[in-house]
Amino acid sequence: MDRPGFTVSLVAGGVAGVSVDLILFPLDTIKTRLQSPQGFKKAGGFRGIYAGIPSAAIGSFPNAAAFFITYEYVKWFLHADSSSYLMPLKHMLAASSGEVVACLIRVPSEVVKQRAQVSASSRTFQIFSNILYQEGIQGLYRGYRSTVLREIPFSLVQFPLWESLKALWSWKLGHVVDSWQSAVCGAFAGGFAAAVTTPLDVAKTRIMLAKAGSSTASGNVLSVLRGVWQTQGLSGLFAGVFPRMSAISLGGFIFLGAYDQTRSLLMKLGKESL
Template sequence: MSVKSDFILPLLSGAAAGTTVDLTLHPIDTLKTRLQSSAGFWKSGGFRGVYSGILPAAAGSAPSAATFFCTYEVTKKFLINRTPGYMTPVVFMVAASVGEVTTALVRVPFEMVKQRAQANLHLTPYKILRQILQTQGFRGLYQGYFNHISREIPFSLLQFPLWEGFKQLWSYHQGSAVDPWQGAICGAAAGGIAAAATTPFDVAKTRVMLAMKNSAELKFNMWQLLVQIFRQEGFRGLFAGIVPRVTAISMGGFVFFGAYDKSKKLLSPYLVN
């Protein structure tokens, strides 16, 4: 195993991809968060201050994406050489799941501060961080961790096999490996499909992250919260923010996977032995 090609290459490429997509699409993500807030879109800020929460988002982008792709690529390479060909989609699923669980340890604290800043225009990220630590301690930064991975794992179980599958299909039909721009299109399609299917999990995650201490949302597990949202708001509540979510993730998939493949292509001559 080459440390440079198997670890450092996905580390740097993932960091570049994560930072690029989060900074580019932050305003759409803000609108999605406000649509999903139990306080309502307009009370959460409406169209004002769509760059609220940009600092924690930017701070968490590079380490989160770098952690994910390092874990994903290492796990994928380890498993794919030890499983039969027909199990390849399962390998992608397992690698993505391991990557998400690991990455959440890095991402969730930043996500907590970011989403509260997006839904509370009068609070700065620093004040939000201090408020969480004062009222809930360090553990409060991981409020919503299990809801986060409960959303991310189903999402990745769909997105990454679709992305890898679309690329393999395109590569087969053209008779050569896909270019970064083609991988970007595959990423956009895979992300949009996965985003639409997992929107209810994203709504539940957002509600928990926005909830204050002793709020009703914190008394439910993921499935109980989904049932509660459905009883009170119906399918409209479960799929709140689906348009900006699918839009953002489709665009994000294009930028994210395109930037990742392009970064790998540019860095490979320097890092591959």
């Protein structure tokens, strides 16, 4: 396995991240409002569904680029032992490492974005300034632990499944899958992973939206999940599951398809320039 190019992973990951975040932003807003403790209508309903998009636009490129740079390098590093039965484990480790690094960029962007989504009358920069003034830098990282606890299980399901589906399809075709086929595998893998990790996403949303100083804001994921279960039951734990599955299935198609397509194009251009 060739060592991945830094620039290729950077650009391909960034393009993929921007594409999916901007295209699917309205679905993400609806999902956030469904999970909001104040309820869908009070959080804004279907009004102002692009509230918070500046935060997503600024954070999406570096966030996705950081993930894929880490993912490709860890995957390359672990590939020294090419035992096929260990490949899913290697993909899990690579994806988990990528999420831990990417969340350093993703969480501040997500905190600002989600607060804007449930308060469409406030401007993104105003929300950002208020967080810094009232809570300091740690306010921007509220929910880091819950986000990592959501993203790692998600990636443990999504990326090994994506890689396995591509490998199976490639084996049946007798050649490496095309970008659109990789995108189809990504859609299936993303939708499945989204469904099973929705309760963790609910907990992350509640923690990020909680008032500063409240028990929820402390970031205890199990405590938040227990509270949701006691007050709303199973429907509360899976609030927003359908828009989340829809967004991430479409997102998986766009994100992983765009990544593979951009990466292949950049590598081809790199070879032609030699």
